[in-house]
Amino acid sequence: MPTAAKIELLDALSGTGVRRIEAVSFVHPKAIPQMADADQVWAQVRKSPAVRYSALVPNSRGAQRALAAGFTEVEVVVSASDTHNKRNVNRSTGESLDDIAALIDELHGAGASAEVIIATSFGCPFEGDVDPKRVADIVDRVVADGADRIAFGDTTGMATPRRVTEVVTLVRERQPDIPVLLHFHNTRGTALANILTAMDLGITEFDASVGGLGGCPYAPGATGNVATEEVVHMLADMGIDTGIDLDALIEAAALAQRVVGRELPSGVLRAGPRTRLAS
Amino acid sequence: MPTAAKIELLDALSGTGVRRIEAVSFVHPKAIPQMADADQVWAQVRKSPAVRYSALVPNSRGAQRALAAGFTEVEVVVSASDTHNKRNVNRSTGESLDDIAALIDELHGAGASAEVIIATSFGCPFEGDVDPKRVADIVDRVVADGADRIAFGDTTGMATPRRVTEVVTLVRERQPDIPVLLHFHNTRGTALANILTAMDLGITEFDASVGGLGGCPYAPGATGNVATEEVVHMLADMGIDTGIDLDALIEAAALAQRVVGRELPSGVLRAGPRTRLAS
Numbered sequence: 001m002p003t004a005a006k007i008e009l010l011d012a013l014s015g016t017g018v019r020r021i022e023a024v025s026f027v028h029p030k031a032i033p034q035m036a037d038a039d040q041v042w043a044q045v046r047k048s049p050a051v052r053y054s055a056l057v058p059n060s061r062g063a064q065r066a067l068a069a070g071f072t073e074v075e076v077v078v079s080a081s082d083t084h085n086k087r088n089v090n091r092s093t094g095e096s097l098d099d100i101a102a103l104i105d106e107l108h109g110a111g112a113s114a115e116v117i118i119a120t121s122f123g124c125p126f127e128g129d130v131d132p133k134r135v136a137d138i139v140d141r142v143v144a145d146g147a148d149r150i151a152f153g154d155t156t157g158m159a160t161p162r163r164v165t166e167v168v169t170l171v172r173e174r175q176p177d178i179p180v181l182l183h184f185h186n187t188r189g190t191a192l193a194n195i196l197t198a199m200d201l202g203i204t205e206f207d208a209s210v211g212g213l214g215g216c217p218y219a220p221g222a223t224g225n226v227a228t229e230e231v232v233h234m235l236a237d238m239g240i241d242t243g244i245d246l247d248a249l250i251e252a253a254a255l256a257q258r259v260v261g262r263e264l265p266s267g268v269l270r271a272g273p274r275t276r277l278a279s
Numbered sequence: 280m281p282t283a284a285k286i287e288l289l290d291a292l293s294g295t296g297v298r299r300i301e302a303v304s305f306v307h308p309k310a311i312p313q314m315a316d317a318d319q320v321w322a323q324v325r326k327s328p329a330v331r332y333s334a335l336v337p338n339s340r341g342a343q344r345a346l347a348a349g350f351t352e353v354e355v356v357v358s359a360s361d362t363h364n365k366r367n368v369n370r371s372t373g374e375s376l377d378d379i380a381a382l383i384d385e386l387h388g389a390g391a392s393a394e395v396i397i398a399t400s401f402g403c404p405f406e407g408d409v410d411p412k413r414v415a416d417i418v419d420r421v422v423a424d425g426a427d428r429i430a431f432g433d434t435t436g437m438a439t440p441r442r443v444t445e446v447v448t449l450v451r452e453r454q455p456d457i458p459v460l461l462h463f464h465n466t467r468g469t470a471l472a473n474i475l476t477a478m479d480l481g482i483t484e485f486d487a488s489v490g491g492l493g494g495c496p497y498a499p500g501a502t503g504n505v506a507t508e509e510v511v512h513m514l515a516d517m518g519i520d521t522g523i524d525l526d527a528l529i530e531a532a533a534l535a536q537r538v539v540g541r542e543l544p545s546g547v548l549r550a551g552p553r554t555r556l557a558s
Contacts, residue, residue: 125557157546158553160516161475186468188546188553189509193471196440223546230468237439267436267467267502274437274467278404 003037005259007044012252013210014048017244018228022075022207023053026062042069054115058089063103067110074107075115075151076100078142080135081124084155088119097138101145108146115149116142117183121167123158132166139171139178149179151207154194157187157223161197168201181205184226186212186265191226192234206231211253211264227266229253233273246273282316284538286323291531292489293327296523297507301354301486302332305341321348333394337368342382346389353386354394354430355379357421359414360403363434367398376417380424392427396462400446402437411445418450418457428458430486433473436466436502440476447480460484463505465491465544470505471513485510490532490543506545508532512552525552 001009013021023045029036038055047053054073055066066074078096079085085093104114120127121135139150152167164182171180182198184191184206195206208231214224229249232242253269263270280288292300302324308315317334326332333352334345345353357375358364364372383393399406400414418429431446443461450459461477463470463485474485487510493503508528511521532548542549 123553128554128556157550160513160553162517186546187550188512189465189468189471189506190513192468193475193513196472196475223550227468233467234439234469234472238441267465271436271466271502274402274439275407277407 001034001259003040003044006037006041009210009252009256009259010041010045012248012255014046014051016248016252017242018051018249019243020052020054020205022056025056025058026065026069027056027058028061031058039065039069042071056117057103059099060103060106063106067107067112072112073115074112075117076103077117077119077153078138079119079124079155080130080138081120081127083126084120084124087126093138097141097145100142100147104142104146113148114146115151116147117151117153119153119155120158121152122154122160122163123156125156125158132163132170135167136170136174139175143175143178147178149181150175151181151183153183154185154191157185157190159184159194160190161193164194164197165201168198168203172201179205181207183207185214185223186226186230187223192230195226195231195234210249211256211269212266213256213260213264223265227253227264227268229268230266233268237274280313280538282319282323285316285320288489288531288535288538289320289324291527291534293325293330295527295531296521297330297528298522299331299333301335304335304337305344305348306335306337307340310337318344318348321350335396336382338378339382339385342385346386346391351391352394353391354396355382356396356398356432357417358398358403358434359409359417360399360406362405363399363403366405372417376420376424379421379426383421383425387425393425394428394430395421395426396430396432397421398432398434399437400431401433401439401442402435404435404437411442411449414446415449415453418454422454422457426457428460429454430460430462432462433464433470436464436469438463438473439469440472443473443476444480447477447482451480458484460486462486464493464502465505465509466502471509474505474510474513489528490535490548491545492535492539492543502544506532506543506547508547509545512547516553 024038024042025035026038027035055071056075057063057066082093107114118138124130184194208228209225210228212224212227232244232246235242257264303317303321304314305317306314334350335354336342336345361372386393403409463473487507488504489507491503491506511523511525514521536543
């Protein structure tokens, strides 16, 4: 995606009423060349005062770039599965957790908050099921190390309502005070069912990507996050006010689809909202 | 789809553990030429004693064909929305309900049961929202006329958990004894969330189509039913024993995809079950 298109898309999104955007990732340009332009993107984005922007970083070098760019909300990732973590960053989960403890200190020292994303929280494509106790142990560790928020990543779309209930319930029992958000991919169609389940458990923050953009270079068969407009569309009809303008969001998804030049996995983008009448 | 492929697919499905299959539709060959071979298909299908087979019919002529072919479970359709019903069969909902009353008598007289499918139960692409009271009124009418079962069709994927709750709750209040099943299309991603909601309300029967095959010639933008394997996959991980062999079902979906020669809208077909490990 050209740099100008990323900026146009971020500006479109910030006008939809979303209150938080993961704007850029400060990963090494050789690891993910598509994200080498993070600094240029961020410098040119129109910063909306209504939006909290965050940056994803893989390590201290990335954190320093994020801080230098002015981010005060930073996200770091660790996989609950050792195999996935090794394929992702060539380190064990335990080694990454040590790194993250130091990163949290570094971010806090600079006045930024640290969200820890626990990838493969609901299953690993290499190891299979992931024991919720392992996920909860990681939560205990990163909370003790000062994490401000935890996101549970369903990296390859292995979450189901049962897995969501198990992880959320156990984590809530052990760490009732840490803010929790959930991050579903819709690989096997369960994303909205998972969100519904999580809402019944009291979760109110979810990651999603406009048009269902995305994927994971290290996870075979992975699709993007659940499409933001599919989430907002369902919630709107349930009478839940997300503050997001669905029509504007669908326009942003259409822009994303034009930019990537392939059909994005979003039924609401394809068919329009349920209230759009046929002639 | 060639006749032989239909037979092969039905035979594959009857070996998966599904207990009910809508096998053919006896519609007029000029209306839907793709289904003109219903008699040949049914004559050659291997009839599994473990499966209840049904046929969809639009009118008395179709009912006579179904009865002559030996079907003892027959489905008829009416749209809750007048506009959709008129586009579908060029009659008002009220006129179709009169026809259905006569059809039910005809079927019962021949020893067959009659399921009434109420299309656009959760919304109409031409009229928009459909009042649940209108749906419940139709249920009252067809129950009084002797319907054995009611299916609520989400013809163009307009159902959400809220709409499901409203329709099911009202119908259950008014007609607690009539068997109810739900029929979702996944046009806007909500199908599994809708099924989860319906299960919480006590519904245990759902229509689905292998691979998400299908659509609706009269409903613009309509996609097929929710893919059977996506439903079974979610339920299996929730510990619900459907009696269906997921691997055999995915093989049947792959067969369907080969036959139609285009990618079917099924994440579980594309990515495999969550337990399938990557190398």
